[in-house]
Amino acid sequence: MALSPSGSPAARLCRCLPSLISSVVARLGHSLPALFSVAAALAAWEAYVRLSGISVLVLPAPSRVAEQIVVNRELLWTHTWPTLQATLVGFAFSLSVAFLLSVLIDFVPRLRRALFPVFVISQTLPLVAIAPLVVLWFGFGLTPKILLVALVTFFPMLVALVDGYESTDPDVSALLGSMGASRASIFRRARLPSAMPYFFAGLRISITYAVVAAIFAEYVGARAGLGIVILNAKNSFRPDLMLAAVVISSALTLTLFAATALLQRLALNWRHAGSKP
């Protein structure tokens, strides 16, 4: 069946390949200024440490931090896994609850007025105070970390989804209504897809919060994790090792951020389909 002029998927991929390569090249060119400014900052830092002769116990040079990452790679890797686990499990938990609640709120608007104030208050609690309490209540295992990651990421995801449903074009809803679609059918065919761009915007922001929350929860009390590495390094006056763990946690966040961006690109394929012929 020749449905479209674009032919088989393989042929389409072949035709896309040159444009894909040129877009990657273009993107590299795009990120050159950023790479340059990061490199310049690191060079200035390195130069300052070498010229001033400042103690490594106060400010280690970037080269020293890099060296520590290599030397302690096994330690860092062992502690990265629990952090990643807490982040992903906590985030998955928060996402599931946020999605279920968002659907409930969409069908029963009164729930929004009942629940939103509670959630807003939950966002005003300072993590510094809440984290030790949650650890006190739930111990040093995975549970308090999951709860803290969920506490930080739940509300932004819920708001993104609820606002996303509200962004549905009223004409599209009216059209579906005129076709005889039920409320559930309108939700599935119009409101849920309309919320997807909002959902992914919330996802990208929340995933960066999630890593920070997990590390903070570990810092307050845990058996393992990057937060523990940072805590131990601080207690033994090792800023170089602290910074090494920080670099790993940043890399972790960036990787998760990139993964959500890729997911968004795949899910919202229609947004990148190009403009008018």
Place this chain on the structure above:
Amino acid sequence: MTALDIAHVGLTLGGTTVLDDVSLHVADGEFVSILGPSGCGKSSLFRLLTGALSADTGTIRVNGAALSGTSRAFAFMPQRDALMPWRRIIDNVLLGLEVQGMGRAQARARVLPLFAAFGLEGFEHHYPAQLSGGMRQRAALMRTFVQDRPIQLLDEPFGALDALTRAGMQRWLEHRWREARWTTVLVTHDVREALALSDRIYVLSPRPARVIAEFMTPWPRPRLGGPLPPEASRLEAELLDTLLTQTGDRP
């Protein structure tokens, strides 16, 4: 045979009377236009028909039976195309069939042969954002007509288009209608559009809307692409005059 019979319908929304004793009818295979100033309640009339609102007084009968929530006699085309940006054109077009419960594959097979007639061949798998305004409007019209409902409701379908695209679309619709003879109700405030496409025209007053005039427009088709007959031009002037008097904008 009367396909649609609206008798003495009144509608009040939030304390404002929107429709006041509106009566009109549409025969099978007839193209009827409803002309009226902006905001006069034309769209509310359509919302009554599609079941989004219900009338306070009067009766609406479709093919002799009273209108009920499950009548499903109408295919509705809103003012803007309301295409879903995340669905390919073919999946937008079959939306009505899908809502009726038809499977995606079966619905695709059903609509696919119709793309040529709507000038959308080759664009089945494009996204709406990749199409021009005129093509999007044709896709929205196609989504309306493939539902196979007895009566088509078009709510200012070309109002959002630029003048040139609109003229093209009007000619295209006239051509397609002469072949298909859909029973159609067109709401518009474009006098020339109503004259060119309709068998009959109702004129509504500003809110609360009442039917203040009814005109037959029996001239031979096609009417677009050449000058209108002299009596049509006279009627155009008269209709425009009536509408402007109603809105109080006449000098």
